Amino acid sequence: DTAERRRRQMASDPGSAPRDLLTLLLECEGLTPSEVEDNLITFIGAGHETTARALGWTLYLLSQAPGEREKVERELDALLPGLTDPLDWLEALPQTRAAFEEAMRLYPPAPSLNRMALEDDRVGDLDVPAGASVLVMPWLIHRHERLWERPGHFLPDRFLPENRAKLDRYQYLPFGVGPRVCIGASFSMQEGVIALASLMRHLRFDYVGTRAPHPVQKITVQPRGGLPMRISRRAD
């Protein structure tokens, strides 16, 4: 409450509040305090854990594929010193972005899209009665042998621009598709690549678990027991 009051005071004194999400929401005409709160909770719930999981899996997969990790490190070493504005990083770092996207193929943070049929319907040769639960599973689609070459392998080059352009829109759905597509998709791609580049610029992450992490779905796809990592500083 006090924090909120302080923030509202700041917001009424232009220049004193940080230009962050909360300030922008407070400045929106017509939002009630409880709508501001709902938006913040959504941002944290839908937007924090998803991106965090994607980052964790990316670092794990890169640690298991030293050649791929080196490609990302080489890109960062060559390009980051000249890229002072992180807003440019998503477009300027295709190899880093590709690693992040390939990790979300194998471990989509939201592995199922769940719906209930409003009325009787037919999908392909399947009858869908009204009230039926319908699950569209990015987890399965992203690993389908008819859609992907060597689906079980972590091959980020699939997502380099010239290859990515060939993917079908319905083949890769980490953010869903259609009217309910993730509103945070562009934001999290940008956030993910900036975070990954910032971490991997100076640090190296090595998985030290004794066996492959076991993925479980608890809303997001998470490694049971976490991802124990040894973090070392990269030679400059």
Ligand code: HEM
């Ligand atoms: C890597 C990060 C993220 C992933 C993988 C992800 C994934 C998804 C997916 C798959 C959906 C569609 C769910 C469905 O169709 O049932 C969705 C919807 C949504 N996401 Fe994200 N999301 C991410 C980041 C974010 C961020 C940063 C925000 C915060 C702004 C956010 C807010 C939302 C909201 C509000 C919806 C519901 C949209 C609607 O129904 O109209 N997400 N997300």
